[in-house]
Amino acid sequence: MSYPGDFKYTKEHEWIKANGTTATIGITSHAQESLGDIVFVELPKVGTEVAKGKTFGSVESVKAVSDLYSPASGTVTEVNADLATAPENINKDAHSAWLIKIALKDPSELRSLLSSEDYEKFVAEEN
Amino acid sequence: MGAKMVEFNGWDMPVEYPSAGGIIAEHNAVRTGVGIFDVSHMGDIQISGPDSLAAVQHISMNDASKLAIGQAQYSALLYPQGTFVDDVVVHRLGENDYMLVINAGTREKDVSWVRDNCAGFNCAVENLSDDFTQIAIQGPKAENLLQKITPGTDLSSVKSYWFTRGNILCFEKSSRRYLGDILIARTGYTAEDGFEIYVPSDEPTSTSVWNILLEVGKEFGVVPCGLGARNTLRLEGKLPLYGHEISDTINVCEAGLDRFCKMDKPDFIGRSALVHAKDRGLTRTLVGLEMTERGIARDGYRVLDDGGKEVGYVTSGSFAPFLKKNIALAYVPPEFAELGSSLKVEIRNQPVAAKVVPTPFYKRPKKSAS
Known part of the structure; x- marks a missing residue:
């Protein structure tokens, strides 16, 4: 499993990819694998404020509900509407099936997140 | 097998087999083909x-x-x-x-x-719990699969909720042997046709029966199934699960299992209380819900009436992999139990619309004459 080097990661298994002052957020390949078949995704509306470390939605597999934690603070600018009808896209490719895009409040917040190497190490230890 | 394991009442049990495709694939294999379950915890x-x-x-x-x-x-x-x-x-x-x-x-x-x-x-x-390992073979092709390793038994003559004893062919590498006198029952917990067999629980024996079922089942597309699929299958079929639809605080009438409770047979423990319960009438009853707005009801979620007042609770809820709907079982007062009634399920503080639907959610198609 490869974790893109230009993403940053959280210990709650989200990824974030910054592009200037905006960023795209999703869950990791490891997260989708441990969840199993994803059947429902609940996401905030465009314009919602999200805060680093706080929940912004949830993802449900057949078995369980998991909260989504935002890797950074900001305002939601776009929501991946395809996931409402095709949540299984996350199982197919978690690193391209993004959840939301946000306008970053403070891009420096990303510095404290995990790099791909750190995240991979973290996952290996967790197992 | 690469199973994802979970602790279940002190047992290490497979919840799903990702290599087999996960819960949805396992569930649908049982509805359309055949799946096998290690239910040694029974x-x-x-x-x-x-x-x-x-x-x-x-x-x-x-x-x-x-x-x-x-x-x-x-x-x-x-x-x-x-x-x-x-x-x-x-x-x-x-x-x-x-x-x-x-x-x-x-x-x-x-x-x-x-x-x-x-x-x-x-x-x-x-x-005898430690003496037997129960393996369930479930699905429309269960008989074809099991027949492959029960050459001396005509499984087609075993009717639903009957059992027989027979030999099971068991092979390891080059050696072949028969396990004699194995209880083979046409029962299950999936709302599908199928069998449950009770094999000696020593590990070499139960493992080799499991492996041979996977091996000879290849031609039928057999899939190993975990507790996750077992739960969604039984939910679609409205089969009760202890601690959810039935418990030490829920009585037979509430659970809607009266048809299995024979009041006219000799006295039995619980009978007189049920006579009184029937006289008093029900204060709650088990209903099937289908979510009509986006959301999945889960065990323990509150059920609200249209005005937002709490009237009951969900006992089991999930995405239903074969029906592709979000379904749930819930206890509500009888006045809310009418088919088509609209109710709400409170999902993370939001009331989400649901309606009362007929149960079981899934009924297996009648076998066509063949």
Whole structure:
């Protein structure tokens, strides 16, 4: 499993990819694998404020509900509407099936997140 | 096998087999083909001796006197209040010989409860739970698969809720042998046709039976299934799960299992409470819900009326992999139980619309004449 080097990661298994002052957020390949078949995704509306470390939605597999934690603070600018009808896209490719895009409040917040190497190490230890 | 394991009532059990495609693939394999389940956590209690029928009649709600040798019935053990100790399948093994298949989570409680309540009868109560490993073979192709390793038994002649004893072909590498006298029952917990077999629980034997089922099942597309699929399959079929639809605080009438409770047979534990319960009328009843807005109801979620007042709770809820709907079972007062009634399920503080639908959610198609 490869974790893109230009993403940053959280210990709650989200990824974030910054592009200037905006960023795209999703869950990791490891997260989708441990969840199993994803059947429902609940996401905030465009314009919602999200805060680093706080929940912004949830993802449900057949078995369980998991909260989504935002890797950074900001305002939601776009929501991946395809996931409402095709949540299984996350199982197919978690690193391209993004959840939301946000306008970053403070891009420096990303510095404290995990790099791909750190995240991979973290996952290996967790197992 | 690459199973994702979970601790279940002290047992390490497979919740799903990602290599087989996960819960949805496992579930649909059982609906359309065949899946096999390691259900070794289920327990077995044997009651035998001259008074065994009287004892079974005393401790269970269905009428065991109707059972022929080789026949099984769904039943339940009840507390004097008419609530559930456990639900069981009673098998009549012989003239004065019965076997109850019980749940894992209630095993110790069941065994001591059965012992205590059979004490006045001339019969022996034996806990066989550690002697057998139960393997379930479920799905429209279950008979084809199992027949491959039961050459001496004509499975097509075993009717639903009957069982037989037969030899099971078991091979390891180059050696072949038969396991003799294996109980083969046409029962299950998936709302699909299928069998449950009770093989000796020593690991080499149970493992080799499991492996041979996977091996000879390849031509039928057999899929190993975990507890996750077992739960969604039984939910689609509205089969109760202890601790959810039935428990020590829910009575038989509320659970809608009256048809398995024979009030006209000799007295049994829980009967008089149920007579009173029937006279008083129900204060809550089990209904099927289908979500009509986006959201999945989960166990324990609150059920609200249209005005937002709490009226009940969800006992089991999930995405239903075969029906591709979000469904749930819930207890609500009878006035909300009418088909088509609109209710709300509170999902993370949001009321989400649902309606009462007929149950079972899934009924297997009638077998076409072949």
